[in-house]
Amino acid sequence: MPFVGRERELRQLNDTLARPPVIVLIEGEAGVGKTRLLRELDGHPMLSGSCHPMRFPYGPIVEALRAARPPRGLNPVTGALRPLLPECAHLLPPAPPPLHNAQVERHRLFRGVLSLLDALRPITLVVEDVHWVDQDTRELLGFLARCLPEAVNLVLTYRAEDLCHPVTELIAHLPPHIDHVELALAPLTAEETELLAKHLLPGSADLWPLTGGLPLAIEELARMLAQGMEPGTPPALRDALRLRLDALPPVARRIVQAAAMLEEPACLHTLTTVAGMLPEQGERGLAEAVRRGLLREWTPGTYGLRQPLARQAVRESITPTIRRRLSRRIEAPTQPVGVLSPREEQVIGLAADGLTNREIAESLFLSRRTVEVHVANALRKLGLTSRRQLSKAK
Numbered sequence: 001m002p003f004v005g006r007e008r009e010l011r012q013l014n015d016t017l018a019r020p021p022v023i024v025l026i027e028g029e030a031g032v033g034k035t036r037l038l039r040e041l042d043g044h045p046m047l048s049g050s051c052h053p054m055r056f057p058y059g060p061i062v063e064a065l066r067a068a069r070p071p072r073g074l075n076p077v078t079g080a081l082r083p084l085l086p087e088c089a090h091l092l093p094p095a096p097p098p099l100h101n102a103q104v105e106r107h108r109l110f111r112g113v114l115s116l117l118d119a120l121r122p123i124t125l126v127v128e129d130v131h132w133v134d135q136d137t138r139e140l141l142g143f144l145a146r147c148l149p150e151a152v153n154l155v156l157t158y159r160a161e162d163l164c165h166p167v168t169e170l171i172a173h174l175p176p177h178i179d180h181v182e183l184a185l186a187p188l189t190a191e192e193t194e195l196l197a198k199h200l201l202p203g204s205a206d207l208w209p210l211t212g213g214l215p216l217a218i219e220e221l222a223r224m225l226a227q228g229m230e231p232g233t234p235p236a237l238r239d240a241l242r243l244r245l246d247a248l249p250p251v252a253r254r255i256v257q258a259a260a261m262l263e264e265p266a267c268l269h270t271l272t273t274v275a276g277m278l279p280e281q282g283e284r285g286l287a288e289a290v291r292r293g294l295l296r297e298w299t300p301g302t303y304g305l306r307q308p309l310a311r312q313a314v315r316e317s318i319t320p321t322i323r324r325r326l327s328r329r330i331e332a333p334t335q336p337v338g339v340l341s342p343r344e345e346q347v348i349g350l351a352a353d354g355l356t357n358r359e360i361a362e363s364l365f366l367s368r369r370t371v372e373v374h375v376a377n378a379l380r381k382l383g384l385t386s387r388r389q390l391s392k393a394k
């Protein structure tokens with residue numbers, strides 16, 4: 001399969017891994033190319049395992065170590081790994097006797113992993129998708145990170161948007177005495193997207209606007225086009241996105257749906273208005289949608305889906321009733337519930353009836369200046385730019 005771009009990242013990774021022991025953190029959204037980048041590395045012996053949403057205890061460690069072909073003369077402590085690694089049990093020393101204390105046995109297991117890695121050096125242990133790490137592996141990684149042997153590297157990949165507290169803690173508390181390098185992978189540039197599309201498709205197609213440079217989206221869209229299908233959201237992307245949407249708290253989901261219905265990235269106020277929520281709900285929903293990577297900040301204060309394909313997928317997932325409701329609020333924004341003060345409500349009600357500021361001032365015994373301020377504030381809160389739009393919004 002063709003590989004494009006990432007020259008700088010590959011160079012940096014190669015240089016870093018050549019100076020063990022080092023811990024490398026590779027962060028990037030799903031499908032951006034973390035696994036692929038590691039596959040493109042040359043000359044670094046690796047053992048690699050992935051965390052899984054099922055969070056099997058020691059799952060990624062078992063996956064990585066079962067492929068090991070250790071030399072003879074291993075430390076007897078590595079025998080503790082026998083029950084976990086039947087695939088290579090014949091290469092390991094006999095299993096030591098049980099210890100009748102779970103914590104002590106666990107420590108022996110951890111030392112077994114350490115000792116096996118030491119025997120395999122130079123080696124790089126890769127644990128992928130640590131946002132799904134199980135508790136046992138997390139603790140083992142914390143242990144390994146603290147006493148990484150000479151000529152052993154540790155590489156962790158993860159999606160920041162799916163991280164939860166214990167993993168953040170693991171990453172935040174990596175031991176300072178071991179070098180660690182962080183690498184954040186961004187989507188491909190427009191030129192790189194074009195180059196990849198050229199490799200994948202016979203004719204020329206501009207996949208950048210729909211995919212935003214996400215390699216997985218480029219590949220899937222190219223596959224659809226090659227099969228003569230209409231450009232649309234590839235099923236794999238659509239399903240992955242829907243799963244993530246379903247996992248959101250309701251306020252965040254509604255904000256993402258509002259963003260998907262809007263043509264352009266929008267501010268918190270507009271999103272809250274279109275979602276039909278209270279300001280504090282909107283704020284909470286937006287923060288969560290951004291934290292979980294469903295929305296991103298495009299320009300300061302404006303938020304939208306990451307790629308048009310994602311927007312399309314979310315739009316398609318909205319039920320007709322909700323879609324109608326959201327569209328209605330886009331066409332005629334109403335006030336997000338509870339935003340206007342009672343006075344603003346009173347003033348804006350009269351303005352919507354067609355009264356001038358002077359007439360409103362007289363009828364409410366206010367100064368004209370005060371009325372002007374109330375009208376301006378209320379219009380802003382309603383997401384309107386002129387009072388002429390008021391009759392429409394009523």
Ligand SMILES: Nc1ncnc2c1ncn2[C@@H]1O[C@H](COP(=O)(O)OP(=O)(O)O)[C@@H](O)[C@H]1O
Binds near residue numbers: 215
């Ligand atoms: N730089 C690249 N050039 C070409 N294809 C790429 C590139 N990066 C990723 N891909 C392809 O995109 C798909 C998703 O990449 P992957 O590495 O699995 O993403 P991640 O591990 O970040 O979820 C894979 O099929 C991969 O081969």
Ligand SMILES: [Mg+2]
Binds near residue numbers: 036128
């Ligand atoms: Mg991957």
